[in-house]
Amino acid sequence: MSFWRIIFNSIRQHIGSSILAVVSIGLGVALLIAVFSLREQTHKTFTEIGTGVDAVLGPKGSSLQILLNAVYHLEEMPGKIKWSYMKEVEKNPIIIEAIPFCTGHSYAGYRVNAIDRRFLTDFEYLPGHKFSFDEKENGKGRPFNAAKEAVAGWEVAKKLHLKLGQTFNPVCGTKSGDPVHMNDYIVFVGILAPTGTPHDRAIYFPLTTFYGLEGHGTATAKMAEDEKYREISGAYLKIKRIRNGAMHPGIQDLKFSINQSTDAQLVVPGEVLPRLFSIIGWVDYVFIAVSIMVLVLAGMFLFVALLSALRQRRRDMAIMRCLGATRRTVFGLVLSEALIICLIGGVLGLIFGHILVGIGAEQMKSETGIHFSGLYISTIDYLLLPSLVAIGIFTGLIPAIQAYRMGVLKNLLPVS
């Protein structure tokens, strides 16, 4: 009987505990794969891919809150800034473009942002990528041209089954129960082609329309006519680039100056997001620790299963030794069995982990607007094989040593 045949038969003999060991190792691996994959993809989306916004000019308050509201369509803006202040900032030579916006409205759970039309025509959500309405790219219609027109992000249009020509009444607020602008009918004239960014999850309409919505009061209506009184939630800033596409170093001086004012602050996503990750980083550690614990418990379970299997097979081992098997052979048999169980569990866990991310990706995309892929290869995928070999050796070593030391004569006696 071949070496591998003996191992296969041994696993079959204690199939129940072997399957349980495979399942528990698989679960631990799947958890680790899912946690690492989501962690790295989130990190990549927030820090590397970006959303085309070099900096956000916003009111005083939490910089993180401003960023989440302006770019990721979450949270609330902590205040407003003067239009005239934005115009002053725009004069700075390192600024290519400032696109003002007003947040605070919603429709069917999606944010409705009032924004300058240049956002739809000139803004690059990724280097070299502007918004498209091309039907070949799954877009429709055109940018808004008149006051009562709006454009929907791809995700919103898909979820709400929006059609061009359809009208909606914006909600004055972002919570359920907030008042609706019942007499303001805004018509959808365009649907943006998918961008894979949070911009897909919002509806956009002209800035001037925002000020004129019924119920906003005369003071707000006046903002549409006279720039002196006009206020905005913030502005996306496009900063000049220098060598290798790096942002102009003058951004630091500009940020320092703006941040000294009592009216506004400059938020650079690349600086704020690492802070967000340092705040929520402990959650990652908890998930990783839980996954490692599951793996360790699975390893302990395998260890006990191997030991008990060895106790049952003492006589078989002794007979094998009598038939010519060396100490090293029985040592190798037990160790290989542990390794095989670990590897089977690992491969199943690897597949299951990626399926888990793939299934959850759609749900998470609709909640956060971030694209996740089940096929993403994270750091842990590369470390998986050596780690499983280590776990296999670790759990199989003591039973293998016991098998190695086993006395032949003593164990030739029938077990029962």
Next chain:
Amino acid sequence: MKKNIFIAVLTIVAVILSILLVMSKQKNQKSCELEGKHKAYHEGSLNAITQCEIGHFEVKVLDDKLDGWFVGGGSDTNRAVRVTVDKIEFSVFLPDGTIKEIVLFSSPLDLAGEKKGDCSHFEGGADWLKDIKTFQAVGKIYFKEKWQPLIIQYPEGYDRD
């Protein structure tokens, strides 16, 4: 058998403790990096105004131009501190032993709402600045309601403590 199980459990506990220890060490290291460092927000050199806790004068030289910002003490170096003078005169001691004079004039940060005579930013220029890499300068400033000596050590920065 019991001994083996005991050893195995002990080893597993040791592995878990090591992982947790490494994680907490990494976290501590990160927080230490964030704390205790006085960041120069304009990437210049920070010069304590008598003591680090009182305030700093951040200095940056680019070609023949010298920029200076009065900023807060301690780790408050991201906060501008306005002074009420229009100009600051410095005696500059160069490495070759020569002494030069330079005057920095107030240059208000408009976006911060600063005005001449109530600002945190000063600038000045001189041709000889182009050729020097290091210098020491001494001046005087009315800072936080008191005349204080102002010492610049460029590029390493000045800190009496």
